[in-house]
Amino acid sequence: MFKSLIFIAGLLLASQSAQAALNVLACEPEWAALTEELAGDKARVTSATTAFQDPHHVQARPSLIARARNADLLVCTGAELEIGWLPLLQRQSGNARLQSGLPGSFEAAQHVALLEKPSRLDRAQGDIHPDGNPHLISDPRNLLKVAVALTQRLAELDPANAAYYAARNHDFQKRMGLAIARWEKQAAGLRGVAVVVHHKNWVYLADWLGLSIVADLEPKPGIDPSVSFLSSLLEHQKARPARMILHAAYQSPKPGEWLAEHAGIPTVELPYTVGGSPAAHDLFGLYEDTVMKLKEAMK
């Protein structure tokens, strides 16, 4: 009896030490999903935002700041995507570990070659992508690079589980690599297809699948289209017809509807991140659903 009690106590201790080591706050759902893929039960992971929030425009509410207080690691996109709220969150959290440049602050954009890097700073004219395009999540090949760097960061913060993180990353790279090859095959017919976007959040997707972005509903990233600008897009459509208008789950289909109606093309809502559609329940479902929705719109 006594021996079995000791045995049970030993099990309890063992399960306690195996409990989540790291408390991770992700800025966006894709980074929460990636951290879960890599850290398994060694981290408690939550996301600051959902797929239905524009990551450029988030309020650092007190409840969010409270969640940052005890976090060991922030996993964010960077490249100024969260410039409107992340610095405030870092400051107000009172958590010295999360400050930029420290191991507790991870930025995905630092590990990926950014597209649309401007030759000169253009923020004065309203451009909200002054560091290059931060919407790197729409290409899963970027995810593989970020996963390698995030695995290293997890190991740095929690060296006792370094081998565990490395093994999970190895498995993730293998599964995601195979899935990417499958999606590329499925999407072969999308190569060269002309699309209109609502915000430049699809440049990495276009780069990956060979879509051709012929127009943007926004005259500049973050700037709403005027009536005359939309009319000019319709003229553009006559010269170079697009097959569809893309928008993210977090965006309203409204700005695209006028053009869709006048040009006779569909608007397509893509999940953009994990949770943006029922099928996008994880990172694999995200790209699977994106490719399926694009193919569906071609019919």
Ligand SMILES: [Zn+2]
């Ligand atoms: Zn943007």
